[in-house]
Amino acid sequence: MYSCQGLRPIPSSTDLHSRERREGREAVVQRALSSLMFGHEPKGWNFTDTPTDRGRRFLQLLDAAAFGTPHPEPARLVDEFELPGRHVDERAGSPDFAVLCSDRMLLIELKAERGSHTPGQCERYLDLARHHYSHHQIDLIYLTPTMPAKDLHALPEGSRYAHLAWPVVLPHIAAAWSRSDHPAERELTALLAEYLPALDQPRNPRMPRPTSVxxxxxxxxxxxxxxxxxxxxxxxxxxxxxxxxxxxxxxxxxxxxxxxxxxxxxxxxxxxxxxxxxxxxxxxxxxxxxxxxxxxxxxxxxxxxxxxxxxxxxxxxxxxxxxxxxxxxxxxxx
Structure with missing residues (x-):
């Protein structure tokens, strides 16, 4: 898993807003949440670190909202988690987050746009995770704007799935970070308090990204x-x-x-x-x-x-x- 020398500070709300035009709303939400949970901005895909105490509290609240009882074991958190294909012609998967314990893997997939839902995506993530981590309990939380619940066509044995909307998650973000001693964490918490409800509204047009090699x-x-x-x-x-x-x-x-x-x-x-x-x-x-x-x-x-x-x-x-x-x-x- 990729790490870097030195840590990037938590990005400001201004920095994240500037990224929206380049990367879209989903990237803003993922980067804000990952920075809050790590206590710093991650660098690179498949970046792994231990969440802060507040980050772990948020993950436990989210876990409880999805599955009733949070996993008690301390965990490692991975941002942009790599699930390799089973052979060279199979596309890899990359859920936005993975929470790794000795006997369980919790995958978290984020969506900021209702229209970005891809049928079969969550099933594919669970299938790949079950293949690579056959001795783990594999669970997946699907976080989206308010939309009809998306059920899975098939659920691998030893797996669970929950679909939560951002309005359900927002109080857990506030519970974890609204009283943080760190101004940067409070700033991102305030950003998400405004940003996540807005995901139920149509997005502003994005600037086209140039295609280059x-x-x-x-x-x-x-x-x-x-x-x-x-x-x-x-x-x-x-x-x-x-x-x-x-x-x-x-x-x-x-x-x-x-x-x-x-x-x-x-x-x-x-x-x-x-x-x-x-x-x-x-x-x-x-x-x-x-x-x-x-x-x-x-x-x-x-x-x-x-x-x-x-x-x-x-x-x-x-x-x-x-x-x-x-x-x-x-x-x-x-």
Whole structure:
């Protein structure tokens, strides 16, 4: 799991409001809650730490609201929790939070928009968690704006599920932090007291996020040309192929800085790029036969991040040259 040297302070409400235009309302709520529970802003996806006493109190109140009796054991909290796919062609899952105990895992998935509900998402998280943590009780709390309750089509054995709306959760946030001795915690508590009820209202239009792909060679000696204006940018697939041509030619791995809101999105892009490269496409006169994507992880991979995404999150997609043709590798993986 990804950690960092030094801790970021709890962000201000002004900072979180400024992020809304770039990242959306869900990112604001997740970052506010994670910062309150950790007592500092997390850095990177799959970041783990022990919640503060107030953070643990909130988690116990939330647990009790969902399942009746909170788990008594001290726990570790993970922000943007990684649930790997069971094989290379299966997309990973990334619930917003995971609370880890020796015999239980509590997953928490947040939604700030009614329309962002994805059928089957919660079932997939429970299924992946049951696969990777077969000896744990697996529970999931689904937190959303006020909306009809979403039942699951199937619930794995040894699992529980609860759907709570933000108005139910807001008093527990106040109980945990409204009387905090830390001004930054009180500020975020006040922010959420106004922000969460507003999630029942239609959101303001978001500024579109530009689609771009930049690449850096592993030795840092061959940066890509400066990005072209948005109106002239090639599609993402074309830009990925341009990077793959360079990797095919000099056998030097490169990080690809793709816009991804979370780990799950990044892994979905990896699968899309894998499918793009699998048939050996020809680009700029070069057939790409030995290049495939993979996810670099700061916690388990060697070297340093090559992209802004890697530096910020601890994860990035890379393209590497493999001695065996990609088609042979893909066939063996099936």
């Amino acid at each position: 930049t690449a850096t060679s592993a030795n840092g000696t061959e940066p890509d040309p400066a990005p072209t204006p948005a109106s002239d940018r090639a599609p993402v697939a074309d830009r990925v192929l341009r990077v793959a041509v360079r990797v095919q030619g000099d056998r030097c791995q490169r990080g690809v800085d793709l816009p991804a809101e979370d780990l799950e999105t990044l892994d979905a892009v990896r699968i899309q790029v894998r499918d793009l490269l699998r048939p050996g496409p020809v680009h700029e006169g070069t057939r790409i036969t030995h290049v495939q994507p993979w996810i670099w992880r700061a916690a388990t991979s060697t070297g340093k991040p090559l992209t802004n995404t890697g530096r910020d999150t601890g994860y990035e997609m890379r393209l590497s040259y493999y001695t065996a043709p990609f088609a042979d590798i893909a066939e063996r993986a099936q």
